[in-house]
Amino acid sequence: MTDPGNFFVGAVLIIPALSAGLLAALPDDRLTARLNVLAALLTFLAATVLFFERPATGRYLIVDDLNVVFIVLSTFVGFTTSVFSGSYIAHELESGKLTPVYLRFYHAMYQTLMFGMNLALLSNNVGLMWVAIELATLTTVLMVGIYRTPAALEAAWKYFLLGSVGIALALFGTILVYLAAHSVVGEGLDAMAWNVLVKRAPEFDPALLNLAFLFLLLGYGTKVGLVPLHAWLPDAHAEGPTPISAVLSGLLLNVALFAVLRFKSIMSANPGAFAPGPLMVSLGLLSVVFAAFMLYRRHDIKRMFGYSSIEHMGIVTFAFGMGGPLANFAGLLHMTLHSLTKSAIFYCVGHISQVKGTQHMPDIRGLTVSHPALGWGLVFGVAAIAGLPPMGLFMTEFLIVTTTFARHPLLAIVLGLALLVAFGALLLRLNGLAFGDPDGGRAPAKASFAPVVAHFALVLVAGIWLPPALMAWFQHVAGLLR
Amino acid sequence: MDRLALDVAHLLAGGLVLVSFMLLYQDRMTGLVNNFALHALVVSLSVAWQAHIQHAPHLYITAAIALIVKAIVIPLALHRIIVQLGIHRTIETVVGIGQTMLAGIGLVALSIMVMLPITAKAGTLTQQDLAFALSVLLLGLLMMISRRNAVSQVIGFMSIENGLILAATGAKGMPLVVEISVAFSILIALIVIGVFLFRIRERFDTVDIHALHQYRGEQL
Numbered sequence: 001m002t003d004p005g006n007f008f009v010g011a012v013l014i015i016p017a018l019s020a021g022l023l024a025a026l027p028d029d030r031l032t033a034r035l036n037v038l039a040a041l042l043t044f045l046a047a048t049v050l051f052f053e054r055p056a057t058g059r060y061l062i063v064d065d066l067n068v069v070f071i072v073l074s075t076f077v078g079f080t081t082s083v084f085s086g087s088y089i090a091h092e093l094e095s096g097k098l099t100p101v102y103l104r105f106y107h108a109m110y111q112t113l114m115f116g117m118n119l120a121l122l123s124n125n126v127g128l129m130w131v132a133i134e135l136a137t138l139t140t141v142l143m144v145g146i147y148r149t150p151a152a153l154e155a156a157w158k159y160f161l162l163g164s165v166g167i168a169l170a171l172f173g174t175i176l177v178y179l180a181a182h183s184v185v186g187e188g189l190d191a192m193a194w195n196v197l198v199k200r201a202p203e204f205d206p207a208l209l210n211l212a213f214l215f216l217l218l219g220y221g222t223k224v225g226l227v228p229l230h231a232w233l234p235d236a237h238a239e240g241p242t243p244i245s246a247v248l249s250g251l252l253l254n255v256a257l258f259a260v261l262r263f264k265s266i267m268s269a270n271p272g273a274f275a276p277g278p279l280m281v282s283l284g285l286l287s288v289v290f291a292a293f294m295l296y297r298r299h300d301i302k303r304m305f306g307y308s309s310i311e312h313m314g315i316v317t318f319a320f321g322m323g324g325p326l327a328n329f330a331g332l333l334h335m336t337l338h339s340l341t342k343s344a345i346f347y348c349v350g351h352i353s354q355v356k357g358t359q360h361m362p363d364i365r366g367l368t369v370s371h372p373a374l375g376w377g378l379v380f381g382v383a384a385i386a387g388l389p390p391m392g393l394f395m396t397e398f399l400i401v402t403t404t405f406a407r408h409p410l411l412a413i414v415l416g417l418a419l420l421v422a423f424g425a426l427l428l429r430l431n432g433l434a435f436g437d438p439d440g441g442r443a444p445a446k447a448s449f450a451p452v453v454a455h456f457a458l459v460l461v462a463g464i465w466l467p468p469a470l471m472a473w474f475q476h477v478a479g480l481l482r
Numbered sequence: 483m484d485r486l487a488l489d490v491a492h493l494l495a496g497g498l499v500l501v502s503f504m505l506l507y508q509d510r511m512t513g514l515v516n517n518f519a520l521h522a523l524v525v526s527l528s529v530a531w532q533a534h535i536q537h538a539p540h541l542y543i544t545a546a547i548a549l550i551v552k553a554i555v556i557p558l559a560l561h562r563i564i565v566q567l568g569i570h571r572t573i574e575t576v577v578g579i580g581q582t583m584l585a586g587i588g589l590v591a592l593s594i595m596v597m598l599p600i601t602a603k604a605g606t607l608t609q610q611d612l613a614f615a616l617s618v619l620l621l622g623l624l625m626m627i628s629r630r631n632a633v634s635q636v637i638g639f640m641s642i643e644n645g646l647i648l649a650a651t652g653a654k655g656m657p658l659v660v661e662i663s664v665a666f667s668i669l670i671a672l673i674v675i676g677v678f679l680f681r682i683r684e685r686f687d688t689v690d691i692h693a694l695h696q697y698r699g700e701q702l
Contacts (some may be wrong), residue, residue: 127656161635161639165623165626165639168619168643168646169619170640172615172616174651175653176612178653179601179608179612179653181602182656184653187656188657189657192657207599207600208600208601208604211596211600248694
């Protein structure tokens with residue numbers, strides 16, 4: 001390890017892998033929760049170093065301007081979620097919903113999931129990335145089913161079936177990409193490496209690439225939760241442990257979208273292939289419209305925010321599908337802020353459903369009175385996710401709608417209306433949840449507020465004043481995306 | 483390439499599609515599992531033949547794994563589960579067998595019409611393998627949606643995996659993915675059999691997925 005960059009890339013992967021094994025072996029639940037936090041913190045620190053120390057591109061791993069954004073975001077949310085998970089899990093143990101054995105399993109799976117996502121983001125090989133995403137999917141399937149209630153099993157089973165079908169389609173697409181590349185690049189590992197694929201893409205057979213992208217978009221799109229393929233998402237969010245809902249929404253959806261973006265850039269580099277943009281725009285728009293209407297008439301609080309994740313991933317996919325520096329910039333920023341906001345909302349929701357003992361929304365009332373900190377946290381989060389100014393998501397949604405308006409006014413009108421519908425649904429629900437006479441449990445929450453505050457502060461700051469260096473960085477990355 | 487070598491490869495890949503059809507019309511659990519073992523046997527023969535004609539010895543490992551795990555171990559395990567759970571009765575289907583077969587024929591026609599022109603430049607072997615592989619994949623999907631029983635859905639999924647292995651070996655010289663994807667298919671099978679079936683059994687005394695639907699969230 002002469003190159004310091006290599007060392008830190010190794011650390012980002014090895015820390016979660018090792019701690020997964022360690023956490024599976026340790027019996028003490030308090031210690032393991034702390035170790036989980038420590039491992040996630042170390043991973044995050046190693047990932048931030050990658051901004052400055054970048055290793056040479058290897059045959060299997062790559063760090064470039066695009067994935068460094070994803071990896072830092074992913075490890076950061078992974079870290080804050082582990083902090084939240086510590087206090088959440090303590091309550092689950094007390095109430096007897098989880099036994100210590102399951103807890104060991106839970107922590108080991110948490111770190112395995114981190115490992116899978118980091119590997120997917122860092123891999124320079126389409127095959128390796130596929131394996132990593134599959135690993136992440138399998139671990140989340142197991143975690144969703146961890147409570148073993150009938151509803152949790154139904155959710156895990158649905159997720160497993162849809163997720164594995166998606167993964168199978170994506171593998172077929174990956175094979176087709178290799179087939180397109182191997183006649184140009186030659187057989188072997190090079191024909192699966194990102195950096196080689198993007199460079200040589202103009203020479204590939206366009207017909208093969210077209211078919212491959214179709215499979216990849218449907219396959220990885222299932223994992224993004226795009227609309228005709230979204231059925232697993234609300235159930236998986238509602239029935240699993242809340243830290244997993246936070247990680248699913250905040251990170252795993254992004255990782256799948258990242259895979260789509262990588263393949264999109266190969267498509268765009270080939271002049272003969274069809275433009276991938278319109279497909280992504282239509283899937284994205286469909287997701288936004290569908291999810292906006294589905295937000296009404298929800299009864300389960302986590303399920304509602306699951307639908308909200310579908311909506312926001314739709315917005316991001318739409319923005320990337322529109323393409324161009326401005327839309328890409330807005331899409332990238334929107335994705336980042338959505339991850340931060342949504343995971344923080346799930347932190348609040350997790351504690352809320354614990355103190356109230358239910359996820360059924362009509363039974364939860366007057367949170368700002370009974371639990372001011374949690375209640376106002378939720379109010380802030382929903383205001384941010386609904387796109388109220390001055391939060392960052394308002395700015396990015398505004399940017400996306402305005403750049404669309406300049407190019408395709410009709411699409412912008414549809415998108416804008418759907419955003420308003422979703423906004424109305426969220427505020428309607430929030431009114432019932434947060435205000436009025438308090439209902440249900442009044443026991444004080446043993447919550448960890450640090451992660452919530454950290455996330456919301458970032459979202460607020462991003463909306464008011466985005467530091468110029470960060471702005472320049474995002475613009476630079478957006479320019480690279482094609 | 484040798485004409486005979488090509489013909490044998492074609493025969494085996496075509497045979498896989500045929501066995502996929504046989505999976506579709508099974509109406510008894512034991513028959514279904516036996517048919518799946520045949521499916522895995524054909525895929526392992528096909529991969530071994532590819533290893534021979536492509537001079538790619540590492541593919542023999544894939545073939546051996548497919549043979550041992552999918553054609554022997556998993557079917558045996560499934561038989562045990564079926565006996566233990568007492569579910570060797572008729573398989574419940576969502577739509578009739580006849581319609582399913584018709585849909586299957588349509589899917590095969592579709593995949594051949596899509597794949598043959600697109601892969602025209604990739605060589606005869608790859609071209610046919612991919613067309614057949616896509617057929618197997620789509621037939622597996624059809625099986626997953628047309629069956630209600632958890633075991634048949636798992637078998638449908640594993641037949642999709644077999645189709646993917648056929649595609650991966652057909653793409654000449656594809657590195658590492660074959661081994662890894664096989665390792666993963668084992669993992670999936672283990673997880674599915676070990677975790678889900680026993681949990682579902684424990685909770686419901688049935689492996690009929692239909693029983694799960696009454697527990698969908700929201701129907702409060």
